[in-house]
Amino acid sequence: MKQTSGIERFEALLRSAPQGPPSHLEAWNPPYCGDIGLAIQSDGTWSYRGSPIRRMALVKLFARVLRREADGRYYLVTPAEKVDVAVEDAPFLAVEMETWGEGADQRIVFRTNVDDIVACGPEHPLRFVAQAPSGGLKPYLRVRGSLEALLTRALTLDLVERAIPDSEGRLVVWSNGACFRLEP
Secondary structure, eight states, rough: OOOOOOOHHHHHHEEEEOOOOOOOOGGOOBOOOOOOOOOTTTOOOOOETTTEEHHHHHHHHHHHTTTEESSSSSEEEOOOOEEEEEESSSEEEEEEEESSGGGGOOOEEEEETTOOEESSSSOEEEEEETTTTTEEEEEEEEEEETEEEOOOHHHOOOOTTTTTTTTTEEEEEEEETEEEEEEE
């Protein structure tokens, strides 16, 4: 009988599932099965035991069942098991941005490195974190649940160009009726 690795077992379980993030992912409470060596680097590269996962279809499959729990840790979750994923910064990168309108009427939509399409707004807010030691800002977009995408440097610059001053003179970006201050 052939022994399967943790990653092969997860791939088989996920391939049998429907496409898209399962609507009941947050309700699944499988037993914790430990750390099988999955990680996501800050550049968005997924790896297994130190080797990059080069099959984008597999990365997208895993991204569908990624969850961040109240303890702040990330897990891949199926109905049968839950394993650790070490995340260096954010699990996703926002790699493309489209904008419509201007000012308070503006709409901003992002595409992530795993092809999630996210309309920034009240349900998918932006947040900004001070970047040490430079003091610059790192913008994050909520993708789903408590999972976020870090905006690439190019998108950050594009976003700053779309900013306007609010009534207090602070720079803000509007999207879908929500106002986001460009400050931590």
